[in-house]
Amino acid sequence: MSTCALPSTGETGAAASMRRGACPSLAAPMQTGDGLLVRLRPDDDSLTIPKVAALAAAAETFGNGIVEITARGNLQLRGLTAATVPALAQAIGEAEITIAEGLAIEVPPLAGIDPDEIADPRPIAAELREALRARHLPLTLAPKLSVVIDGGGRFGLGAVVADIRLQAVSTVEGAAWVLSLGGTAAKASIVGAFAGDTVVPALVTILEKLAGLGTAARGRDLDAAELRALCRCDASVERPAVPTSAAIPGIHDLGEAGTVLGLGLAFAQVEASVLAVFLYQIQELGAHAIRLAPGHAFFALGLRHETATMAQSLAATHGFRIAEEDPRNAIATCAGSKGCASAWMETKGMAQRLIETAPELLDGSLAVHLSGCAKGCARPRPSELTLVGAPSGYGLVVNGAANGLPSAYTDENGIGSALTRLGRLVRQNKDAGESAQSCLTRLGAARVSAAFEQG
Numbered sequence: 001m002s003t004c005a006l007p008s009t010g011e012t013g014a015a016a017s018m019r020r021g022a023c024p025s026l027a028a029p030m031q032t033g034d035g036l037l038v039r040l041r042p043d044d045d046s047l048t049i050p051k052v053a054a055l056a057a058a059a060e061t062f063g064n065g066i067v068e069i070t071a072r073g074n075l076q077l078r079g080l081t082a083a084t085v086p087a088l089a090q091a092i093g094e095a096e097i098t099i100a101e102g103l104a105i106e107v108p109p110l111a112g113i114d115p116d117e118i119a120d121p122r123p124i125a126a127e128l129r130e131a132l133r134a135r136h137l138p139l140t141l142a143p144k145l146s147v148v149i150d151g152g153g154r155f156g157l158g159a160v161v162a163d164i165r166l167q168a169v170s171t172v173e174g175a176a177w178v179l180s181l182g183g184t185a186a187k188a189s190i191v192g193a194f195a196g197d198t199v200v201p202a203l204v205t206i207l208e209k210l211a212g213l214g215t216a217a218r219g220r221d222l223d224a225a226e227l228r229a230l231c232r233c234d235a236s237v238e239r240p241a242v243p244t245s246a247a248i249p250g251i252h253d254l255g256e257a258g259t260v261l262g263l264g265l266a267f268a269q270v271e272a273s274v275l276a277v278f279l280y281q282i283q284e285l286g287a288h289a290i291r292l293a294p295g296h297a298f299f300a301l302g303l304r305h306e307t308a309t310m311a312q313s314l315a316a317t318h319g320f321r322i323a324e325e326d327p328r329n330a331i332a333t334c335a336g337s338k339g340c341a342s343a344w345m346e347t348k349g350m351a352q353r354l355i356e357t358a359p360e361l362l363d364g365s366l367a368v369h370l371s372g373c374a375k376g377c378a379r380p381r382p383s384e385l386t387l388v389g390a391p392s393g394y395g396l397v398v399n400g401a402a403n404g405l406p407s408a409y410t411d412e413n414g415i416g417s418a419l420t421r422l423g424r425l426v427r428q429n430k431d432a433g434e435s436a437q438s439c440l441t442r443l444g445a446a447r448v449s450a451a452f453e454q455g
Helices: 014-018 049-062 084-094 122-133 196-213 224-231 272-284 305-317 347-357 415-429 436-443 445-453
Strands: 030-032 035-040 066-069 075-080 104-106 146-150 164-171 174-181 189-194 250-253 259-264 269-271 289-293 297-303 331-333 368-371 383-390 393-400 408-410
Touching (some): 049 066, 049 075, 049 272, 066 272, 122 146, 122 196, 174 196, 259 305, 272 305, 297 305, 393 415, 393 445, 408 445, 415 436, 415 445
Parallel strands (some): 104 146, 146 164, 331 368
Antiparallel strands (some): 066 269, 393 408
16 A cells, blocks of 8 residues: 555645646645646556546545546646545555655556567566665655656657657567666667666666765766766667657557557546546446556556457547547646646646647647646647637747747737648648648758748
């Protein structure tokens, strides 16, 4: 069961986590515009259907009835209060859901059952967690520091940014692990390769080095050459090939491991009551567990191909994303004004309006970020198009983040026609076979901004 400490009434509890950059947890929830928020990293290999249903019931009883899956595949509950967080923690414990605390150690969502993976990363992850727990003095690290241990496979984590990354590679002696620092798998700085019993000690050494640099230190702050000498790794290794991860929504045949159904949440969230109904429906079809996945998604385990097709149809009726070509896959939204007092935009309604008026933008080639305010909670990194809510209307940031300087504005009366003009701009100027992203890049930010603002 979860053994996390409950938030206190002093500065070390919920109040301490109100600062931006902290990671909200049961022990330290974050104050947002719609109450307290907690982010949960279940420590189970998979969550059984009854466990997730119990969590959904707790979200409805103690929060605002919304369950979210984050971009990195964590659970998130909103609308809590100082009085209901302890009750939520108790409900999670009674459901025997183990919550991982401390350093974020991430493995692919189908680790251990993906037939294409080179090595199962879970034993290394478990050994690292145990090594950190066994320390007499815990390491104090940056709040959002992350370690990715990727065994490969069709649903790898190559696109996920990590401070420290282990990537499995095949060798004549068996699997080895390539260590890199900072960024995605394609851009991280390669340190070297490790095998066998040397992997976890090397990780602990690196984490100790980061702790010594202070609580703001991240993987990008470390010197790869210094770590090669410190950890005595094989420095001759080349960057591993980074296979393209398969799209999660859909029915996936894993051979002897059976069939899994991949689903995404519409705009990162689902009503707890809807989730519970769906879970019990697919349990009747044979599903026994889910696994959380990056991209606001999850897999349902235990289905046969025939029942997976039935479950997929049920998912569609409940509003889940079931296919790679779903236009909602291209839109990132925060809670919006219906769920956050800081927001100036009803983001879910705006997303639906975007789908209806400018479908040309949503071919999957670019990201459209709808942010209720300039904080950009749903997508801190830049997007090709970011629409930001403001007291006077809406600002458009082209190739930037929500906190960037908008290059065009419109008000509530003009937003519908502004979105329509953006869609028309792509439709009328896109060459045969060209993506929306390529078209907008070719046209340039000035022309995109002018189309949005044109009266």
